Amino acid sequence: MATTTTRQARRNPDQPLKIGIVGLGKIAIDQHIPAVRANPGLELVAGSSPRGRPEGIEAYPSLGEMLTAHPEIEAISICTPPQVRREIACEAIAAGRHVFLEKPPAATLGEAESIRLLAERHGVSLLASWHSRFAPVVEAARDWIMHRQLRQVTITWKENVRQWHPGQNWIFAPGGMGVFDPGINSLSILTRILGGTIIVSKADLHVPENRDAPIQAELDMVTEEGVPIRAEYDFLQENQQTWSIAVESAKGERLALHMGGTILEVDGKVVRQEKEAEYPGLYAHFRELVVQGRSDADFSPLRIVADAFLVGKRIAAPAYVE
């Protein structure tokens, strides 16, 4: 097993970073593979998956077989369901590879923390990614908020699970988090734009009688300074899909992020509207972390979800059949 120093010494910073992707499902095909291919600082070497073999990528049944065939791979992107991420991440880190974790970083805070500690011990870079933080108007919203006292924040995150997550039964299994699988994206933006510790005061979790994770949820949260945050999550939204965060300042000024952070509205007027480009930004960030020998492992969005489950009231909801 190579130490990081050896690996870092071996690599030429002008060469593209060689990447292997583990988990070749929907998110890998839709986002990771195109984003890696579009970045000249990265090179997609191969992928691994116990099942699917998408066209156009050399694929192996496991991480181990991929690394045996391609020992030149320097970094692993893990896009599997969260329930199996820790084992793969630990195998990759122990083999001296840098790791990019899809969100959420793991099924539990303990898993996430153990991955972080292992990466630290092996001297490899770890990115616990939150793609929504790379939505185009997030940093502008953060700047706006930094200069104001707030009165309240409202999250409305409503999408159709049948449209966006076809066949993804793991979402409703224990550890899959249900509607918080997309909902955690809003929390990753929230924690970025507000900073500080967000406290969950109350959570209503609507769980289908034939499933283990919520399909709808309402959260009451509060900042350390006492600003109330209300969040409404719905996985059964038909027609108009909504991924919005609205902020009101103490003086009555209003800011809103819409469509997951591609539209910025101030006092009711759209002031910016940009094309979604989260994964290219994420992969540029990952390459930078590796080059600089740093990690980015903030688990606060997952901590908020864990707290919501801890204090949440379970409410029975009708069975969900895809």
Next chain:
Amino acid sequence: MATTTTRQARRNPDQPLKIGIVGLGKIAIDQHIPAVRANPGLELVAGSSPRGRPEGIEAYPSLGEMLTAHPEIEAISICTPPQVRREIACEAIAAGRHVFLEKPPAATLGEAESIRLLAERHGVSLLASWHSRFAPVVEAARDWIMHRQLRQVTITWKENVRQWHPGQNWIFAPGGMGVFDPGINSLSILTRILGGTIIVSKADLHVPENRDAPIQAELDMVTEEGVPIRAEYDFLQENQQTWSIAVESAKGERLALHMGGTILEVDGKVVRQEKEAEYPGLYAHFRELVVQGRSDADFSPLRIVADAFLVGKRIAAPAYVE
């Protein structure tokens, strides 16, 4: 509001530390008040409680009224139910007082973290107490484990809620944690004797149909090194009550803690049996933290419970009527 430096400068280290207790329920009367009174380095000044007024202690309806009447109070012990602890802790810290939190430190990890950060900012000492860590044989068990590779750990924590928690309806309310209210004591011992990060792989949570928190639970956990830990919690145990942790080494040696850590058994033989004295040890620890200007705020037992709720499978259990 006094700063910590002022307060610390004002106090004479030879004088007893002046303590006010918030929350005058069962645990305050059974444990805190006697432990404070028995320690010559501490002085019990007064208490506060919105309801009960136990005999023999000067009591006020609120923390604010207690501090107005007794500005000389230097430290606050918070023994309320966890759901209201954060607000009281923040009020006490903002008023420049050191804080002793009963377990669990708060209802959520976010609350606990915000209390820790506030104490840091105000330069006061914070003790997030775990009384079971002060059970007499815990440190001996830790030493035994430190010198061995382990094969497995088994927790059996079974008590009768009707006997030990009469009238404590908050235990089954959201945030009350149900059987993890006593169960977290086993996790506070586990994290102390094993060290490292404990990962929850699977949790079965049996929740009475008329309540919000589990009455029985089974957890499968694992250490970072892969040692399996099985925990069984039961709140309906009649007759023999069990608070045991059993450890088996890779060589087949066996260690067990019984009765919450008052009995130490090695290879089937009782090698130590001591009187329970957790709270005197805890209060001695608290006084030392204040004198040395340090804090002790480890939230890992609460993190394990949050992870269990996050990945846990809810299983319907019969209604619980006290």
